[in-house]
Amino acid sequence: MSFFEIIWEIPLSGLSFLFSRVLRFVMQALSGFYTSSSQKNLEWELVCAEFFKKDIKLLWAMTKARWNLHAIVAIVGAIEVKESLSIDINSANKSAKSWTVVVYTAPNLNTITSISSLTVSEKEQWQSLQLKPGKYLLGLRYYHWSETVEFPAVKADGVEVVAAQTIEAPANINNFYYDLIKRKKIIHICLNYYVFNLLRFKQWLPQDFVRRVFLPVPNPETKFYFGAIKIGEVLQFKLDALLLKNYDVYFSLYSRECFPIEWYPITEQKHTTSTRQENCLYVVRIHQKFSKQEDFINDWVNIAVI
Template identity: 35%
Template structure:
């Protein structure tokens, strides 16, 4: 038995009871927020069709941060993020993808049911069918929300216009770089024992993932994950070093984004990996990591293979 396996077994003895309570708390609080959102949408029939961009201003609004941490809890600091909705669709939804193409080298738009936040479809920038100014989708009658992500963006940054059942409900919306991603450096200052309790169970879940159904673990860790991405994820330990080794074929054909989270699921380290070996010499706190692997726009090579990447955790050498 390796040292890493021994520390895992010792941790499980104390982790599992607290993790179980955290799991129940997370599910109950998420149900409460979804119920409140559904009631609010039912009472407020007048829908304001405007993109809400992740920013310091947005996070100052009541319940926004808790809502994010139970809906899309694996925060994405690599992209400009925005959401729109809820809105009601009878037959079709059309998105002005031309704005996306001119604003970012890589992007995706997720369509989700409301209030369940179940992923219906993700429109990726590398989809060869996205060539027209508008992309139209046929949807079942119901309420939906949209989630937009821009990677490698450039100004001007424009969020797309939307048509619902052939009616344009919002025009193209411009944002400036000063309006977005200005919150990331100070995001952990918002940390609270409440958020730690919400996502506490994820650390234990990932330790135990080899004994659990793979798809269930993935849905718990990535409830709204982009279906066009590949993902690597697991735990990180305090005072351990973290090493990612990547084959050159993966670097040539994919963009690779690493995020390390604390136990509240707030990002503490993030970067785009552009070399075959990337090392974090010492991790300062327990948590978990997520590697997002996105096909490049000119992707024409072989499909992704899991052995193109490996992750190692070893005790850090103290000076």
């Protein structure tokens, strides 16, 4: 980084970070718009173009998470629980080869626990979780989904509060993400301007801080690699064969403002991404395929920016 870059990049990134914290707090305070106020009206909401039809909902999402572009994502909440929450896992098992349900507190989205195709028994129809009294949001992710998927029924303290819901799920169901960048505004630039430099200089910052800021609501079962790519740079992957045998490797590329640009699975041991003509961010998600497999070894993954 040149002296002239330091003059504007560091102060602007600092202001952007402060703005993002304030906006995140405001969005959390106003988060009632995305959750039902009545247990009688709860239903799964598919993350899709319709979900982001309102600009404020898009802004809310961009303050909360980094897009998972490789899964069908749905949310439901807030669910009021006194003791237990139960999920019909038969729906998930028949809908996708791999799936996770993450339980978050509402409205601040702190991760509490999760269940998945890797942790549940296929012999049981309902999976129950013991929770402290409170309100919770469920985040569902379906990987390798079927042509038709069913979102599961949910019970709170033994009473069904969310009915099962079936939708058609074509292979290109997530293509709406390509269009989100067309809605970029100055507020999105201000919100995430700091992120590029956060990742660009992550080796000089506390790693827990970088991860917590960049991945505020990660899937507990997924391993993440992330960073910044400057103009003209590419990512070069060298992956062990055992990794590809036992794990799915997903590559996602985002604009500096954190809008999705491209995404795809990586299935070969050596892979080089295309050269970009703008500063970008990347996330690599490594997701376990099977419940019984080789333990993950960090040396299996070599990702270099060149």
